[in-house]
Amino acid sequence: MKKNQIIILLILLILLINSTYGATTRNTGKVGHTYIAVSEGLSLGSLRIGRKNFEVGIYPGYLFGAGGIVNMNNFYATFAAGIINSDVGIYAGVGLEFYNFWICNFRFEVAGVSSYHNYTSGHALIGLNFGI
């Protein structure tokens, strides 16, 4: 790995850790939340609506499904199942919620999606979460 790659990774890591604090917008929202995120090439990675630890919508790889979140302080594990590319598939990953402001926060997620006929891929997502 080149020196500049290591420096960029360290800066990202420090920014993420330093901005992590407190309760999440998703869990404190009384009505629900909406999460919109970008993925590869800043294309639409995910668009989900939900309430507290339940979500439904478009997951990475265009998996249309529903899933849940298990909290771990500001980190969380996410699991979902649904339809992807005319096939059944699962989605699972790990996320971080950080930098709360107003009714929003950011969510960074690293996850993978896989279908029965091996439509499998990994994704890194970063997006905005609105919770009311």
Place this chain on the structure above:
Amino acid sequence: MQIPKKSIIFYLITLSIAIIITINMIDSSFAYFKIGSTLSSSTRGRAHPGLYLGLETSSAGISFSTAGYNNTLQYFSVYQANAFALFYPGQFLWGKTEVGLGVGFFYYKMGLKDNMEINSGMTDRGNLAVGPAVRAFWFFLGGFFVGIETMLGIREPYLNALLCFQDSTQAVAGISF
């Protein structure tokens, strides 16, 4: 001297059985094994099952997986190894969950015949990637689990900044004991 493949496989199986027996003879268990099957993104859409092996304590673990295929025109082999710090966030539906944050690497080697003739040569190539890895497993029935393990290979910084990685992702189904 070239060691026959059958001998290597035999030694590996024997070693695995010896490790499993040894671990199970210890009064207080400090290690867990995972064995399972994978569907890997590295096989480029082919639904070939791969082998998944994991060895872990309650706070850290390593995993190794391999998959591949071989036919008259081409072959493909992928090897992946990940090391994780492990966390247990709690229940999802009725089963417990396991999360891993760590690093991993994968290596693949593939070959494609230059043309359809029997004696034609084969062009080989391989690649290696290193990067952050995550694991999210759900234990749906006792020690049986299903989940995803993914490694995002670091390449060009500007592509990584656009969230493009050379990922090696696998869906895993197996048993932990």
